[in-house]
Structures are given as structure tokens and as C-alpha cells.
Amino acid sequence: MTTAARTPQQDRSRATRRRLLEAAVDCLAELGWAGSTVTVVAERAGVTRGAAQHHFPTREGLFTAAIEHVAAERLAAVRAGTGELPPPGPARTEAVVDLIVRLYTGPLFRAALHLWVAAATEQPLRERIIALENRVGRESHRAALASLGVAESAVGVRESVQATLDLARGLGLANLLTDDAARRAGVVRQWSRLLQAALDQASSDRATLDQASLGGRPVLD
Amino acid sequence: MTTAARTPQQDRSRATRRRLLEAAVDCLAELGWAGSTVTVVAERAGVTRGAAQHHFPTREGLFTAAIEHVAAERLAAVRAGTGELPPPGPARTEAVVDLIVRLYTGPLFRAALHLWVAAATEQPLRERIIALENRVGRESHRAALASLGVAESAVGVRESVQATLDLARGLGLANLLTDDAARRAGVVRQWSRLLQAALDQASSDRATLDQASLGGRPVLD
Numbered sequence: 001m002t003t004a005a006r007t008p009q010q011d012r013s014r015a016t017r018r019r020l021l022e023a024a025v026d027c028l029a030e031l032g033w034a035g036s037t038v039t040v041v042a043e044r045a046g047v048t049r050g051a052a053q054h055h056f057p058t059r060e061g062l063f064t065a066a067i068e069h070v071a072a073e074r075l076a077a078v079r080a081g082t083g084e085l086p087p088p089g090p091a092r093t094e095a096v097v098d099l100i101v102r103l104y105t106g107p108l109f110r111a112a113l114h115l116w117v118a119a120a121t122e123q124p125l126r127e128r129i130i131a132l133e134n135r136v137g138r139e140s141h142r143a144a145l146a147s148l149g150v151a152e153s154a155v156g157v158r159e160s161v162q163a164t165l166d167l168a169r170g171l172g173l174a175n176l177l178t179d180d181a182a183r184r185a186g187v188v189r190q191w192s193r194l195l196q197a198a199l200d201q202a203s204s205d206r207a208t209l210d211q212a213s214l215g216g217r218p219v220l221d
Numbered sequence: 222m223t224t225a226a227r228t229p230q231q232d233r234s235r236a237t238r239r240r241l242l243e244a245a246v247d248c249l250a251e252l253g254w255a256g257s258t259v260t261v262v263a264e265r266a267g268v269t270r271g272a273a274q275h276h277f278p279t280r281e282g283l284f285t286a287a288i289e290h291v292a293a294e295r296l297a298a299v300r301a302g303t304g305e306l307p308p309p310g311p312a313r314t315e316a317v318v319d320l321i322v323r324l325y326t327g328p329l330f331r332a333a334l335h336l337w338v339a340a341a342t343e344q345p346l347r348e349r350i351i352a353l354e355n356r357v358g359r360e361s362h363r364a365a366l367a368s369l370g371v372a373e374s375a376v377g378v379r380e381s382v383q384a385t386l387d388l389a390r391g392l393g394l395a396n397l398l399t400d401d402a403a404r405r406a407g408v409v410r411q412w413s414r415l416l417q418a419a420l421d422q423a424s425s426d427r428a429t430l431d432q433a434s435l436g437g438r439p440v441l442d
Contacts, residue, residue, distance in 0.1 A: 032342035034255065110341070113394075117338045120331070120397050121253035130398050159411035166408060167384060170391030173334075176341050177351050187387060190380035194415040 017055050019045040024066035028111035033118035038062060063115055064128045070108050071136045075143050078103070088149040093199065094192035096147045097164060101188055104172035105180075113176070140165055154202035160195055167191060238276050240266040245287035249332035254339035259283060284336055285349045291329050292357045296364050299324070309370035314420065315413035317368045318385060322409055325393035326401075334397070361386055375423035381416055388412060 023045035027036040038059050042052035056062035078099065086092045103109065119129035144161050145152055152158040171187065174180045244266035248257040259280050263273035277283035299320065307313045324330065340350035365382050366373055373379040392408065395401045 030342075032338070035342060114338060114341075116394070116397060117253070117334060120335075121251075121256060126398060133398065156411050156414075159407045160415070162404065163388060163408045163412050163415075166391035166395060167388045168391065169394050170387035170389065173337070173390050173394060174387060176337060177347060177354065183383065186380045187384045190377050190419070191384050193377075194381070194384075194419055197418060198411070198415055 013055075016045075016047055016051060018069075020047060020052055020055055020062065021066040021069040024063055025070045025108060025111045028063060028066070028114045029107040032114045033063075036063065036114075058124075060124050060128055064125075064132055067108070067112050067115060068132055068136065071112075072139075074103055074108060075139055078143050078147060082147050085147065085149075088199075090192070090196050093148060093196045094189065096144070097188055097192045097195060099147065100144060100164060101168045101171055101184065104168035105175045105184070109169075109172040110176065113173070137165075148199070150199055150202070154206045156198055157202045160198040160202075164191070164195060234276075237266075237268055237272060239290075241268060241273055241276055241283065242287040242290040245284055246291045246329060246332045249284060249287070249335045250328040253335045254284075257284065257335075279345075281345050281349055285346075285353055288329070288333050288336060289353055289357065292333075293360075295324055295329060296360055299364050299368060303368050306368065306370075309420075311413070311417050314369060314417045315410065317365070318409055318413045318416060320368065321365060321385060322389045322392055322405065325389035326396045326405070330390075330393040331397065334394070358386075369420070371420055371423075375427045377419055378423045381419040381423075385412070385416060 020041060024036070024041045027041050027044060031040070038052050038056070039049055041062065042049045045052070052062070056065065081099075085095055115125070116129060116133075119125040141161060144165060145157075148161070150157055150161075152161065167187075171180070171184050175184065241262060245257070245262045248262050248265060252261070259273050259277070260270055262283065263270045266273070273283070277286065302320075306316055336346070337350060337354075340346040362382060365386060366378075369382070371378055371382075373382065388408075392401070392405050396405065
């Protein structure tokens, strides 16, 4: 009886946790760090303050877990959508750049931005956010490579993909106070062209290298 | 006698104003928006709180003026250094990208970032910062074009230069909590190569267009 009764309770607990995480991201995106207290989040999630504190004993823990949870969900959605993209080439590259930039101009980025900036001056947040930044950064880079359908072993690919994520972050920041969509569309198109040229160059370098190896000639002479 | 005595007083007033503006940027960069009060800035500038309020009646006015003042100084320094850059080509392009990225990874960017993020949730700041962002954005774009030695009338140049400023903003954000210099160097090199390719393409498109016009053939047929 005790074992049978446990599962729905665990389910309820997981659902509560999830509601808290999603409400935390919404609060941060709308109200910023100063306005986002555990009480405000609990209220928005329809949960008592006690229940919120049971799940997340510290404010820092709640908001860091919230960004990680929502980022993981978004990245999983990106990965799941990879099969529906056109084959590698200009159309796919532009679709992927556009997708990445969308991720960095939505509420998740806005929430993360508030948390990052708060972490610059609040020590209890700082270490947590540095660790989180490493994990999310690595996962985003992998998801971008997989979406573009490229391997990062070719010369310049790693840096070109990193630059794409840095550009997306900058575009996210430019969209903070005003709707920057019209300007951004032109930047996304132009960068997609330049990125495609870099990927083409990398794959042609690679083909030359493969041919040289197959022919038994030294790769560098 | 009254007229003669006035000039040193005006000089003192200007010097006080300048010290306040510089202290305001330092405070913002170090302490963030919540920690940057007029009292803290006045103390750091070695000025009484009353004198600070005489120059800047509102906290929002002080910090907005501070970012504008320091940004204008940095842009003037960039413009003054244009004559010492190599002629247009890969070396100049990389030097300019590096210079722009340096501007966005220093204390001025850090200070601006704190102010921008505060403006997202504080109405009295918001309007001021939107106007400031327009002015500084336009000036930065012009300075980047002049430094690269290119005209933005060629196809793709405007968007490539905008993308470079967006990239720099993203790299500035990536440098907020940890020293990102090593990774950034690779991104700057790769971006410079791709930007150069875009500028070369634009100038060759332009040459073809000019030739077509000189030959009396319709440009589009």
C-alpha cells in the first residue's frame, strides 16, 4: 500500500518542481534578478513558499536549476528537429543560424542574461553560474555542429561555429530593450552566407587532404 | 575681475564633472547597478554628494551621461588611430576586428551591460538607454566602417560590419564571469578571415558593376 501510494506522490513532486523551474525562468525574464524572489516564483507556480523551499533550499539553487532545465529542454527540441532540416548546404546553414539566433532572442536568454549579470557582483551565484555556463556552452556547441551536419575536425569549423554562438549572444543583447528583428534578419542572412563559405572551404581542404593521403603523397611538401 | 575669476571656476566644474563620469563607469563595472549609488560615485570621485547632485540631479542621468562620455572618448581614440592602421586588406581587417572586440571586453562594456540590464526592468532608465543605444550604435558603426577603410554602399558590407559589432557584444558577454581571452583569439582570427572575404567580394561586385556601367551595358539584364 505504501509503495503503491508513492508513485502518484512522486509524480506530484516532479510536477511541482517543473512548475517552479518554469515559473523561475518567466520571473527572471520579466522582473530581473532583484524582482525575482522565491516567494514571487512560488506564487506564480501556484505552490506554497514552504513547498518551494523544500525543493530548492536556496534562491541561487532555484534559478540556476531553472536555467539549466529550460536550456536542456530547448537543446533537446533542437536535436529532435535535426532530422527535418534540409541536407547540408546553404538552405540548412541559414535555417540553423536562424534557429540558434531565435534561441538567443527569446525569454530563456533574457532570463539567463539577468542571472549572468547578477553573478558578476554576487559571489554565491558566481561559482554556480560559471559551472553552468561551461555545461550549457559545451552542449550548445555540440548541438550546433550536429544541426549544421558538420564535423569540427576540419580547419576553422570549430571557430566558425563558436563565432555563430557569440554572434547569437550579441544579437540577443541587442534585442533586450527594443525589437531588433528587422535589422537582425539582414545580419542572419549575411552571416549564413559567410558561414557557408567557411564550411565549404573546410570540406574542400579536407577533400584535398584525403586525396593527398590516398595518393600516398606527403600532406605537406 | 568677476569675468576673469570665472574661468578657473568653470575649469574646476568641468574637471569635477569629468571625475564624476569616470568614477560612475568604474563603479558600474565593479559593483553593478544595485551597488552604484550617487553617494558611492561621489566618494570615489572625491566630490561631495551635494556637488555630485548639482551636476547630475538624478542617478539615471549620471550613469547615462557617464556611458555616453566614456564611449565618445573611446570612439575618438579609435578615429584618431585610423591613420596608423595598415592599408585596407587582411592585416588591417584583423587589427580592426581585434580593436573592436577589445572595446567590448573592457570595463566600459561591463558598465554598459549592467546599465542595459537594469534598464530592462526600470522604467526611468529605459527611455534614456534606448536613445543612448541608438546614438552610440550609429557612431560605432561609422567608426568601424572608417577603420576598415570601406564604404557601406557595396552589397553585404553594412550587414557584415553590423555582424562584427554584434559578435563583439557577444564576446564581451562571454568574458563577463571568466577570462575568455584564449578562446576569443581564435574566434577573432577566423571572423577576420570571413569578414575579409566578404569585403573582397563586395569590392569585386562593385568593380564588375562599374565596368558594366562604363561599357554602357545595362547593369541588370
